[in-house]
Amino acid sequence: MIRLRRLFSQLSLHISDSRTVLRLAYPVVLGSLSYTLLSVIDTAMLGRLGAVPLAASGVAGVLFFAVVFPLSSVSVGVQTLASRRFGEERYTSCGQILHSGLLAVVALGVPLAVLAPWIARIAAPALSNDSAVIALGRGYLQYRLLGAGFMFANWVFGAFFAAIGRTQHQMIASIVVTLTNIVLDYVLIFGHLGAPSMGIIGAAIASTIATGIGAAYYLVITLQPRIRDRFSTFRRDHFSAMWAWPMIRLSLPIVGQRILSHGSWFVFFLVVARIGTVELAASNVIRSIYSLTIMIAAGLGTASAALVGHRMGAGEHDTAERLAWESARLAAYSMGFLGLLFLLIPGWVFRIYTGDLAVIDAGMLPLRILGLVQAFAGITLVLSSSLQGSGNTRFVLLAELAVCSTLYLPVVYFFGLHTSLGLVGAWMGEYFYWIALAIIMSVKFAQGSWKQIQV
Numbered sequence: 001m002i003r004l005r006r007l008f009s010q011l012s013l014h015i016s017d018s019r020t021v022l023r024l025a026y027p028v029v030l031g032s033l034s035y036t037l038l039s040v041i042d043t044a045m046l047g048r049l050g051a052v053p054l055a056a057s058g059v060a061g062v063l064f065f066a067v068v069f070p071l072s073s074v075s076v077g078v079q080t081l082a083s084r085r086f087g088e089e090r091y092t093s094c095g096q097i098l099h100s101g102l103l104a105v106v107a108l109g110v111p112l113a114v115l116a117p118w119i120a121r122i123a124a125p126a127l128s129n130d131s132a133v134i135a136l137g138r139g140y141l142q143y144r145l146l147g148a149g150f151m152f153a154n155w156v157f158g159a160f161f162a163a164i165g166r167t168q169h170q171m172i173a174s175i176v177v178t179l180t181n182i183v184l185d186y187v188l189i190f191g192h193l194g195a196p197s198m199g200i201i202g203a204a205i206a207s208t209i210a211t212g213i214g215a216a217y218y219l220v221i222t223l224q225p226r227i228r229d230r231f232s233t234f235r236r237d238h239f240s241a242m243w244a245w246p247m248i249r250l251s252l253p254i255v256g257q258r259i260l261s262h263g264s265w266f267v268f269f270l271v272v273a274r275i276g277t278v279e280l281a282a283s284n285v286i287r288s289i290y291s292l293t294i295m296i297a298a299g300l301g302t303a304s305a306a307l308v309g310h311r312m313g314a315g316e317h318d319t320a321e322r323l324a325w326e327s328a329r330l331a332a333y334s335m336g337f338l339g340l341l342f343l344l345i346p347g348w349v350f351r352i353y354t355g356d357l358a359v360i361d362a363g364m365l366p367l368r369i370l371g372l373v374q375a376f377a378g379i380t381l382v383l384s385s386s387l388q389g390s391g392n393t394r395f396v397l398l399a400e401l402a403v404c405s406t407l408y409l410p411v412v413y414f415f416g417l418h419t420s421l422g423l424v425g426a427w428m429g430e431y432f433y434w435i436a437l438a439i440i441m442s443v444k445f446a447q448g449s450w451k452q453i454q455v
Contacts, residue, residue, distance in 0.1 A: 054285070058288075084313040289349055391453040399444075
């Protein structure tokens with residue numbers, strides 16, 4: 001009886017802690033959902049053009065994020081350092097950390113923009129065996145890379161505002177980006193309001209312009225007196241390189257982790273491309289749906305990482321642990337609920353994106369499979385973010401390496417290409433990935449060694 005009560009206590013949500021988490025998390029969750037709608041909107045609109053543009057945008061989009069997202073890891077260093085300094089009430093240091101992050105944005109974004117045509121030309125043949133997919137994917141990748149610096153800036157600014165507890169700006173910026181993208185997609189993909197019909201290229205240009213406007217919004221807010229006066233942002237005498245190395249040291253393991261994660265995701269799409277173009281189009285739709293739901297846990301993870309940093313900076317380590325577990329429970333329950341939708345109405349969800357019956361038929365069973373592991377994904381994302389927020393970024397890298405190399409990729413390759421399961425077999429890799437990482441992150445976080453880390 002005592003054990004049952006203890007188990008119930010561990011699984012139950014606690015109202016006061018949930019309020020603390022959700023107060024910081026809900027703008028991040030809404031903002032993340034809105035921002036993810038960039039790819040959802042592209043996918044839904046391009047789905048009206050047919051399976052080939054849908055497949056091309058899918059695999060090229062995954063390659064884009066495989067290149068860009070690891071480099072955005074500098075934002076993790078910004079949030080980890082700034083949230084700890086905020087907890088210590090060292091507000092000028094928070095502004096200096098933001099400056100270091102923005103210098104990294106310039107250093108990474110400008111070369112990618114300059115090299116975009118070359119990168120797209122070299123990478124395009126790896127996108128598919130279908131020449132039409134390769135041609136369309138090359139153009140999409142090139143124009144998305146032109147806006148990589150804008151995406152970096154959005155992530156760094158967002159990390160700074162999460163660290164100082166002003167997550168509403170992430171939500172507003174994401175809504176601005178999404179609404180801009182909707183309008184520009186409508187105009188540029190289909191050629192409305194006097195613009196030429198640009199198809200998949202129009203979708204890429206729309207996303208690039210939209211993220212640029214998001215970065216401009218953040219810049220305007222950061223220049224407001226209430227931010228500049230407290231955090232000394234963009235003041236010439238407060239630019240300092242003292243936070244560059246700590247930021248890089250914290251970020252480098254996350255770069256490696258994201259290279260592994262998104263590189264594995266790209267390999268997955270290469271496997272699916274060998275199965276067939278219809279299967280590739282279906283997987284792009286699933287990726288878009290999946291990314292949208294994952295953002296709920298990612299937003300809760302961002303909030304948890306900020307709270308862990310704040311509490312550790314204030315010396316309240318036990319409170320940091322309690323709030324992280326509360327965030328993990330919230331993520332597990334919300335993601336589990338969404339997983340039920342994948343199980344019960346997969347066809348309806350697919351029809352939001354495409355009316356192609358072949359694509360829908362190919363993707364319904366894999367989408368149902370994903371519904372069963374959503375809760376594990378929620379736990380993994382929150383606890384890994386919490387460990388990163390404490391400064392334990394190296395462990396997350398090692399766990400990703402172990403799971404991707406020994407479980408995820410072997411399952412995707414073998415069951416996808418060497419059994420009759422095909423696309424269903426490839427998506428079964430998600431089972432092994434999320435369940436294994438959920439167990440690893442839970443055990444590590446429960447050990448509590450992260451409480452001793454200094455950043």
